[in-house]
Amino acid sequence: MTVVPVVDEVALRLAALDQRYTALRKALVTTLASSGRPLTIPDIIAATPTLPQSTAYRNVTALIDAGVVRRVSGSDDHGRFELAEELSGHHHHFVCSNCGQVDDVRPTPRLERALAEAARAVEEDGGYHVAEHRFDLVGVCAGCREA
Amino acid sequence: MTVVPVVDEVALRLAALDQRYTALRKALVTTLASSGRPLTIPDIIAATPTLPQSTAYRNVTALIDAGVVRRVSGSDDHGRFELAEELSGHHHHFVCSNCGQVDDVRPTPRLERALAEAARAVEEDGGYHVAEHRFDLVGVCAGCREA
DNA sequence: CTTTCTGCAAACGATTTGCAGCAGC
DNA sequence: GCTGCTGCAAATCGTTTGCAGAAAG
Numbered sequence: 001m002t003v004v005p006v007v008d009e010v011a012l013r014l015a016a017l018d019q020r021y022t023a024l025r026k027a028l029v030t031t032l033a034s035s036g037r038p039l040t041i042p043d044i045i046a047a048t049p050t051l052p053q054s055t056a057y058r059n060v061t062a063l064i065d066a067g068v069v070r071r072v073s074g075s076d077d078h079g080r081f082e083l084a085e086e087l088s089g090h091h092h093h094f095v096c097s098n099c100g101q102v103d104d105v106r107p108t109p110r111l112e113r114a115l116a117e118a119a120r121a122v123e124e125d126g127g128y129h130v131a132e133h134r135f136d137l138v139g140v141c142a143g144c145r146e147a
Numbered sequence: 148m149t150v151v152p153v154v155d156e157v158a159l160r161l162a163a164l165d166q167r168y169t170a171l172r173k174a175l176v177t178t179l180a181s182s183g184r185p186l187t188i189p190d191i192i193a194a195t196p197t198l199p200q201s202t203a204y205r206n207v208t209a210l211i212d213a214g215v216v217r218r219v220s221g222s223d224d225h226g227r228f229e230l231a232e233e234l235s236g237h238h239h240h241f242v243c244s245n246c247g248q249v250d251d252v253r254p255t256p257r258l259e260r261a262l263a264e265a266a267r268a269v270e271e272d273g274g275y276h277v278a279e280h281r282f283d284l285v286g287v288c289a290g291c292r293e294a
Numbered sequence: 295c296t297t298t299c300t301g302c303a304a305a306c307g308a309t310t311t312g313c314a315g316c317a318g319c
Numbered sequence: 320g321c322t323g324c325t326g327c328a329a330a331t332c333g334t335t336t337g338c339a340g341a342a343a344g
Contacts, residue, residue, distance in 0.1 A: 020298060020343055041333080052301055057334060059299090073220035077308090078333080094275055108272040114265035121258040122284055128241055128252070131286040137269055139278040167318055167323065188308080199326055204309060206324090224333090225308080 006033050006087045013066040024051065025059050029068070033088065037103045038072045038080035075138070076100035096141035105137060153180050153234045160213040171198065172206050176215070180235065184250045185219045185227035222285070223247040243288035252284060 010029050011021045031047045032039060039047075044056050060081050063069035068087065072080050074095050080102055082088065092105045107115075115135055122130055157176050158168045178194045179186060186194075191203050207228050210216035215234065219227045221242050227249055229235065239252040254262075266280055 018298080022299065022343075024300080053333090054302080054335080055300055058336095061335090062299095071224075073222070073224065075218075075220070077218075077220065077224045077226060079224060094277075095281075097278065105269075105273065105275070108268060110272060111265055111268040114261050114268055118258055118261035118265060118282065121255060121261055125255040125257060126252065126284075128284055129286045129292070130241075130284045131244065133285060134242075134281065134283045135265065136281045137273075137275055137277045138281060139276045145276070165323080169318075169324065171325080200308090201310080201327080202325060205311095208310095209324095 006083065009087060010063075010066070010068050013068050014062075017066055019062055019066060024048075024055065025063065027051075028056075028059050028063065029083070032069065032081065032083050035082075037101070038074075038082040038093070040078050040080050044081070072102060074100045074102045092135055092137065094137045094139065094141070096144055097138050098140050098144040101141055101143070103141065153230065156234060157210075157213070157215050160215050161209070164213055166209055166213060171195075171202065172210065174198075175203075175206050175210065176230070179216065179228065179230050182229075184248070185221075185229040185240070187225050187227055191228070219249060221247045221249045240283045241288070242283050242285050243291055244285050245287050245291040248288055248290070250288070 007026065007029060010025075014021050014025070027048050028044065031044060035043075041053065041056050041060070044060070045051050045053065060069060064071065064081075068084055069081050070084050072082055072093065074080055075097055078100065082104075085091070088104075090107065092107055092111075094103045094105050096102070115133075118135075119130070119133055122128060122133070154173065154176060157172075161168050161172070174195050175191065178191060182190075188200065188203055188207070191207070192198050192200065207216060207226075211218065211228075215231055216228050217231050219229055219240065221227055221240075222244055225247065229251075232238070237254065239254055239258075241250045241252050243249070262280070262282055265282075266277065269275060269277055269280070
């Protein structure tokens with residue numbers, strides 16, 4: 001989506017931690033910003049084939065520490081990474097129960113209304129200190145359905 | 148909860164795959180049925196200290212194949228395992244964003260009503276083939292809050 | 295110049311697998 | 320008795336880390 005403002009915001013957040021905004025980190029942010037889904041480390045390396053694994057891991061970690069990137073969990077236990085919602089916009093995830101791939105899902109007003117009520121129900125009835133909630137959809141993705 | 152019927156159902160599902168319902172597997176199912184939260188492999192071994200890791204992993208895998216056990220993802224990427232909902236009853240999860248531990252949360256009618264509407268919104272507006280959805284609560288658990 | 299980043303290779307921890315003997319049916 | 324399970328040890332896979340040189344500010 002809005003890639004240019006994202007890049008500026010990232011620069012600020014990194015600077016706040018005495019971190020540099022190097023060419024590799026710019027490439028990583030751009031890759032995540034334009035992917036439309038959370039990426040695994042192999043995905044990220046595929047997008048920048050010269051990038052060594054260790055650097056990919058270290059840069060992802062640095063961006064997580066800066067609050068720019070978030071780790072999401074799919075159905076398998078492989079790390080998947082996306083931009084923080086403040087940078088990419090609010091969305092949900094569609095998780096393929098077959099291959100584990102995760103796609104972004106833009107919410108509809110009707111869905112958000114229902115989820116807001118669900119969150120209220122939890123807060124008022126549950127007695128939990130709930131900071132946030134995750135609502136993921138699970139099914140079989142298009143790629144797996146035709147195979 | 149209802150441990151005895153669970154045990155019978157597990158026997159049937161294992162038999163359908165030419166799998167045996169051994170003493171170790173009974174112990175594993177009982178452990179999961181009475182835990183009130185998804186367990187990691189270390190948790191499982193702590194409950195049956197003579198159990199070797201490799202056997203724990205193999206039995207968990209066998210029970211997943213039989214549809215008796217389900218892997219759930221917390222905030223970290225460590226496998227956590229619980230009985231399938233058909234055996235344990237419908238529930239949600241409270242995930243501690245600090246230590247990663249996951250607790251079961253019994254739903255309230257109001258919450259379920261809101262979530263049913265959310266699921267309907269996804270099906271009718273989204274065009275996804277949604278088989279199930281996950282609604283997890285995220286916050287800091289009691290143990291971490293006092294520390 | 296000083297501090298952080300990069301790339302390589304080695305280390306690490308969780309999970310998996312090969313194999314020989316034991317157990318369920 | 321045949322087939323599947325167990326336990327050990329070794330292998331594997333994703334991820335992390337130590338170090339020496341290159342790059343950013």
